[in-house]
Amino acid sequence: MGNGARWRRLESEILFTGGPKDRIRLAVDQAVRPDGAIVAYPHVAAPDSVRVLAVHHGRVPMVTQHHYLHNTEITDLPGGLIDEGEDPADAARRELAEETGLHASWVYPLGVVATARSASTETAHLFLAHGCVLGETNLDAGEAVATKWCSWQELAEVDVMAVYGAIPQALADAASLAAVQRTQAPMRAVGGALPEPHDDLPTAAYAAYTVTELRDPIADERLTLVWLDLAVGRYPEGASILAELERAYGGPDAERAWTRATERLWALSQGA
Incomplete structure (x- = not known):
């Protein structure tokens, strides 16, 4: 054209x-x-908005609320409108905390999408969030939000899972679906297929060990942290390893933390 x-x-x-x-x-x-x-x-x-895919202890929060225009409950990722003059990344952190209580130490941009390109000027900014601490929610007036935590498999295969009734409501928001899609590619690049939710700790730990042992020195370590969280974050031992890596991220002790994580994951994979 x-x-x-x-x-x-x-x-x-x-x-x-x-x-x-x-x-x-x-x-x-x-x-x-x-x-x-x-x-x-x-x-x-309309003002621009944000949608946030947060990973915390191996799970991802989804929010369900009634939407007036569609007269139905819609499940999507946490998010909302960007305040006037607000940086999109700051809006992502704020909305995530308000709706789920998760306070993220960092957010990773996943690009933007036009939510209704022929009818509205709104653009949704998509983010991946990690290094979260769980606190209290702080909903806006008029909001009635129910939070559901799901595995990566439930989220990434949500259409198939919904058909078979594995979850009551599938993601029904285009921006949320785009955030999931844009997270899938880097997760595959970091470590390939993730462990299944039913895998035991040694199996999941071995998959995580291979990722830390073969860690690409030029890859973005924040994405590796998310992959590891999805792999072993649901186990207390895995969450402990991730917490240490998060604390060391970007600091002088970072390489030593990665070495310790590799050793600990190997020990867990051997049942130690």
């Missing part, structure tokens, strides 16, 4: 302003189509 094949706005009229802090507007533009025709283009001008 050449540069000439673009829409062009002539003028815009705001018909209604409302929502949180009056940041949602119903607008009608007079626009020129690529074929030269002038048309009215109604749309919703």
Whole structure:
């Protein structure tokens, strides 16, 4: 498509302003189509949002709440609108803490998606979060959120699992599904297939050991930490190893921490 094949706005009229802090507007533009025709283009001008895929002790939190426009309960990843002037990464941390009580030490950007590209200006910023400490939730007025913790397999294979009734509600939010998809690729690159939820500790620990033993020196260690958490974080011994790695991340003791983690995971894989 050449540069000439673009829409062009002539003028815009705001018909209604409302929502949180009056940041949602119903607008009608007079626009020129690529074929030269002038048309009215109604749309919703909305603030950008965030969706956060957090991993904590081998599990991922999902939130379910009733959504007025669809008149049904929708399950998605934690998230919400970005405050005016707020950095998207800060909004991701804030929304995660408000809805689940998880306070993340870092978030990893997964890119953006247009949530309703022909009807709304909203763009969703996607993040992976880790190094979390669990605290109290702090919901906004009017929110009634139920949190469900699931395994990576339940989340990544959610459509198949839902068909067979393994979970009551599958992810029904496009931005959340995009965050899962964009997490799958780096997880496969870091360590391949993750241990199954039914695997015992020695089996899961051996899979994690191979990842720490063969750790790519130029790979982003934050993604390796997430993979390890999904592999062994559900076990107290694994959570202890991950906590030490998180504390040492980026510091002078980081390499020694990785060496200790490798040794401990090998011992666990041997049943020690």
